[in-house]
Amino acid sequence: MTRRSRYVTWAGLLLLFGAILWLLPIDLGQLDWQSALAADETTTDAATESDGAAEANGAAESPYAPAPKTTAADYPQIAGVNSRVVVWLVAQLHLWFAAFVLAVPIFVFIIEAIGMATREKRYDDMAYEFIKVSITAYSLTAILGGLLAFSLLVFYPDLFLYLSTIFKETMFYYALIFFAESACLYIYYYGWHWLQGPFKKWLHLSLGLLLNGVGTLLMFLANGWLTFMMSPAGVDPAGVFQGDTMVALHNYLWNPINLHRFVANIAYGGSVVGAYAAFKFLSARRAEERAHYDWMGYNANFIAICALLPLPFAGYYLSAEIYAYSQQMGITLMGGIFAWLFIIQAVLIGTLFLSANYYLWCGMGRSDGAVRYNHYIKYIAIVLVGAFLVWFTPHTLVLSNEELKALGGPYHKYLGPLGIMPAKNTAVNVMILFTALSFLIYRRANRVATANWVRMGNAIQVALFTTGIANIFFLGIYHGYFTNTVYKVAASIPQVLTTLVVIVISTLIDYFMYRGAKDVAPLHWGRVPGRSQYALFLLAVAFTWLMGLMGYIRSGIRQHWHVVDIMRDNSPDAFTPTLGYAANVVSVGTVIFMTMVIFVFWLAQVSGSKAEPSGYWKEQQA
Amino acid sequence: MKNFLIVVAFSLLTISLFAVYANYGIPEIVPAPPPKEEKLDLGAMTMESFVALGERIVNGKGTCTLCHNAVGGRAPLLEQVVELTKQRLADEKYEGEAEDLEGYLMESMVEPSAYVVVGFGKKGTNDTVSPMPDVSTGSIGLSEAEMAAVIAYLQESGGAEITVEIPTDADEADEEDEEEQRTALTSPEEIVSEFTCGACHIVAGEEGDVGPDLTLIGGKFDRAYLRRSILDPNADIAKGYEADQMPPDYGSQLYASELELLLDYLASLK
Ligand code: HEM
Numbered sequence: 001m002t003r004r005s006r007y008v009t010w011a012g013l014l015l016l017f018g019a020i021l022w023l024l025p026i027d028l029g030q031l032d033w034q035s036a037l038a039a040d041e042t043t044t045d046a047a048t049e050s051d052g053a054a055e056a057n058g059a060a061e062s063p064y065a066p067a068p069k070t071t072a073a074d075y076p077q078i079a080g081v082n083s084r085v086v087v088w089l090v091a092q093l094h095l096w097f098a099a100f101v102l103a104v105p106i107f108v109f110i111i112e113a114i115g116m117a118t119r120e121k122r123y124d125d126m127a128y129e130f131i132k133v134s135i136t137a138y139s140l141t142a143i144l145g146g147l148l149a150f151s152l153l154v155f156y157p158d159l160f161l162y163l164s165t166i167f168k169e170t171m172f173y174y175a176l177i178f179f180a181e182s183a184c185l186y187i188y189y190y191g192w193h194w195l196q197g198p199f200k201k202w203l204h205l206s207l208g209l210l211l212n213g214v215g216t217l218l219m220f221l222a223n224g225w226l227t228f229m230m231s232p233a234g235v236d237p238a239g240v241f242q243g244d245t246m247v248a249l250h251n252y253l254w255n256p257i258n259l260h261r262f263v264a265n266i267a268y269g270g271s272v273v274g275a276y277a278a279f280k281f282l283s284a285r286r287a288e289e290r291a292h293y294d295w296m297g298y299n300a301n302f303i304a305i306c307a308l309l310p311l312p313f314a315g316y317y318l319s320a321e322i323y324a325y326s327q328q329m330g331i332t333l334m335g336g337i338f339a340w341l342f343i344i345q346a347v348l349i350g351t352l353f354l355s356a357n358y359y360l361w362c363g364m365g366r367s368d369g370a371v372r373y374n375h376y377i378k379y380i381a382i383v384l385v386g387a388f389l390v391w392f393t394p395h396t397l398v399l400s401n402e403e404l405k406a407l408g409g410p411y412h413k414y415l416g417p418l419g420i421m422p423a424k425n426t427a428v429n430v431m432i433l434f435t436a437l438s439f440l441i442y443r444r445a446n447r448v449a450t451a452n453w454v455r456m457g458n459a460i461q462v463a464l465f466t467t468g469i470a471n472i473f474f475l476g477i478y479h480g481y482f483t484n485t486v487y488k489v490a491a492s493i494p495q496v497l498t499t500l501v502v503i504v505i506s507t508l509i510d511y512f513m514y515r516g517a518k519d520v521a522p523l524h525w526g527r528v529p530g531r532s533q534y535a536l537f538l539l540a541v542a543f544t545w546l547m548g549l550m551g552y553i554r555s556g557i558r559q560h561w562h563v564v565d566i567m568r569d570n571s572p573d574a575f576t577p578t579l580g581y582a583a584n585v586v587s588v589g590t591v592i593f594m595t596m597v598i599f600v601f602w603l604a605q606v607s608g609s610k611a612e613p614s615g616y617w618k619e620q621q622a
Numbered sequence: 623m624k625n626f627l628i629v630v631a632f633s634l635l636t637i638s639l640f641a642v643y644a645n646y647g648i649p650e651i652v653p654a655p656p657p658k659e660e661k662l663d664l665g666a667m668t669m670e671s672f673v674a675l676g677e678r679i680v681n682g683k684g685t686c687t688l689c690h691n692a693v694g695g696r697a698p699l700l701e702q703v704v705e706l707t708k709q710r711l712a713d714e715k716y717e718g719e720a721e722d723l724e725g726y727l728m729e730s731m732v733e734p735s736a737y738v739v740v741g742f743g744k745k746g747t748n749d750t751v752s753p754m755p756d757v758s759t760g761s762i763g764l765s766e767a768e769m770a771a772v773i774a775y776l777q778e779s780g781g782a783e784i785t786v787e788i789p790t791d792a793d794e795a796d797e798e799d800e801e802e803q804r805t806a807l808t809s810p811e812e813i814v815s816e817f818t819c820g821a822c823h824i825v826a827g828e829e830g831d832v833g834p835d836l837t838l839i840g841g842k843f844d845r846a847y848l849r850r851s852i853l854d855p856n857a858d859i860a861k862g863y864e865a866d867q868m869p870p871d872y873g874s875q876l877y878a879s880e881l882e883l884l885l886d887y888l889a890s891l892k
Contacts, residue, residue: 537636
């Protein structure tokens with residue numbers, strides 16, 4: 001074997017191994033899905049039979065104890081400390097950091113690959129700068145994870161012990177995978193400059209893939225513990241564990257949360273790195289520096305938006321699965337006080353979309369050709385704001401009779417026909433389409449197509465968008481107002497498909513139409529107003545806050561249960577806090593998180609700067 | 623440094639805007655507290671108070687109205703069940719063993735899939751599996767006596783004859799927690815003083831000034847309102863007063879019979 005082919009084989013094997021690991025969690029999900037379904041069916045009859053059996057044989061059958069029944073005295077209190085808030089904040093901080101730390105390698109990997117494909121070194125440098133930022137964040141994530149385990153053990157010992165009897169194997173693997181992840185990350189980062197060159201670069205890229213596979217696996221494991229508390233599986237009605245960890249892990253809501261988190265994390269990571277670049281941009285003194293960070297911010301934002309676009313669909317899938325798992329939980333999620341939470345959520349997501357679009361529009365200043373398109377912007381803005389308003393019109397608000405009375409009826413006074421789901425779906429799809437349109441326009445701003453079918457291409461695109469939007473409206477209106485309740489949701493899938501088709505086809509057309517297109521002039525990176533950078537900050541802050549808020553609802557819908565229907569929360573804090581209170585906790589958490597992130601960025605900066613104190617060190621004799 | 627401070631200020635401003643919106647931009651609703659084990663003093667119960675207990679369970683602990691309400695369209699209306707039962711039992715889809723209204727209501731609660739009302743089944747099951755949980759287990763966890771009370775209430779409100787009997791304490795004894803029993807008080811004055819309503823209200827000769835004057839309360843509100851004011855004080859806040867002042871747990875402290883007595887008394891204050 002020559003040296004060269006050995007390298008290639010090694011790199012290929014590693015890449016394959018990484019790919020397998022990467023696909024493993026997804027694949028496991030699929031495989032087990034069927035057997036889980038089958039198991040579901042059998043357990044329904046088995047449960048009735050084993051109920052009696054379990055009573056007869058007692059706990060002797062299973063080596064596991066039933067879920068503990070706690071009283072208020074089982075929750076250690078430390079004077080002056082609100083245990084729930086402590087656990088809440090620590091868990092949320094851990095999640096924020098984890099999301100960031102898992103997301104960064106995903107797009108570092110993508111950027112590195114782009115760099116390898118285009119052979120433009122600036123991509124490689126940017127990828128390196130990203131990963132550098134995540135290194136310190138990584139150890140903070142681990143510290144916070146340890147702190148979370150510790151505070152759970154201190155304040156909720158019975159719950160923690162119950163969960164660990166069920167998940168002790170996975171916790172062990174979690175630790176192992178954590179070490180594997182650390183190893184990958186450190187080699188990936190510290191080996192960046194070492195592993196350069198035709199073959200070594202491949203090796204490095206494979207390592208990145210491996211890093212991501214391990215990271216995703218890590219998150220999926222932790223997600224399983226979380227969703228077990230929402231939709232327990234693998235235990236009998238008294239909470240006695242049946243012995244199969246995989247069943248407990250692969251509970252009903254596992255995959256929906258895996259998906260939603262995976263996508264959300266990428267968007268989130270993009271937004272945080274965007275804020276980093278924005279800050280560097282604002283403090284840059286030299287023009288090249290400004291250009292570099294402008295470009296970096298643009299790319300981070302691009303990643304954030306790409307992940308943001310599919311998020312609403314992942315979100316609706318998640319809520320549909322929650323509803324399918326338990327009607328009671330589904331109604332709790334969408335009705336009552338949480339209905340108001342979704343209005344806040346809509347405001348935040350609206351903020352995300354609007355600031356992302358605003359950033360794109362400002363970015364058109366980089367191009368000399370943008371004047372051709374500037375007058376479209378205001379129409380897009382109007383549509384976006386309109387869609388946003390429809391979206392955050394509240395849906396029916398129902399929970400208990402008391403709450404109904406408190407609200408003065410099931411309908412809020414602004415509530416009307418716009419509050420129903422099909423109207424919201426229509427609005428979301430329109431919002432997504434117009435954001436995609438902003439993108440197309442941004443892309444075109446600096447280019448002049450040279451293909452001979454430009455007119456036709458444009459006409460097709462206009463027709464595509466027009467029929468797409470018309471179809472979305474038709475579906476929304478028809479299903480929303482002319483069919484009965486049961487069919488109302490039927491609109492959502494064809495609407496989503498329409499949106500996807502329009503985006504994919506118009507992007508393809510654009511791609512071909514602008515192949516070989518002439519640039520109007522080179523893009524003037526760095527030629528953007530300072531205020532555009534604040535859109536990036538807004539994006540990061542809104543994202544962080546939104547994640548915190550959704551963390552509250554995810555736990556909130558369990559109401560007074562640690563593990564739904566299995567282990568009741570009997571602590572003094574078992575009640576659901578009000579939205580205002582939750583918002584305050586989340587705000588405090590966001591501020592703490594931001595402070596820590598600033599620290600992380602500061603470290604990244606410090607590590608790059610050198611002071612040469614003259615006369616401090618002894619002169620070296622040469 | 624200046625940039626840094628501006629960015630920090632901008633972010634803090636954004637966060638506070640979100641927080642202010644969440645606190646003041648939307649109505650403040652205090653979520654219902656977790657259900658407490660209500661001590662049932664079955665011995666002291668009349669059929670009327672038993673029915674009232676059933677009503678409370680349907681609206682409260684049983685969370686029935688979460689799904690069974692006219693607004694959401696998530697479940698059939700319980701007001702119609704009395705009328706429709708004959709039809710249900712005769713339906714060829716019916717797989718249960720009930721023979722009368724009482725049996726059907728009981729079965730609907732503990733084995734909801736025995737008959738699934740058309741159009742309300744779990745998605746994809748073609749109306750063979752009910753999305754309604756078994757209310758005797760899990761997070762709802764009603765006892766036999768509580769389910770009997772629900773049946774009594776459903777029968778009465780549907781205009782049918784009440785066929786369930788009030789179970790005796792002995793039946794419930796094994797389900798009850800081992801807490802010491804208090805004997806039910808039998809006069810409103812005793813109740814008012816035992817539960818210190820007078821510390822906050824002008825009522826029954828006492829002169830508290832934390833809460834509203836109750837001397838003419840019966841003329842201002844109906845029984846339903848009064849009931850709610852006691853069981854869930856934050857549901858309606860009296861004008862000029864704040865939430866979270868009145869103890870929220872009278873519902874679990876008062877025996878059902880005492881609650882009814884107290885309501886009679888308050889309603890008579892005109
Ligand atoms: C544009 C639409 C949406 C965006 C941008 C969005 C964003 C996010 C983000 C950033 C998180 C935090 C993820 C994490 O902790 O890793 C999250 C979690 C969550 N979202 Fe969404 N979401 C959207 C739609 C929805 C919808 C429609 C629902 C419907 C119920 C929903 C339900 C949830 C829940 C329950 C969580 C908590 C789960 C968890 O802890 O991961 N989301 N969302």
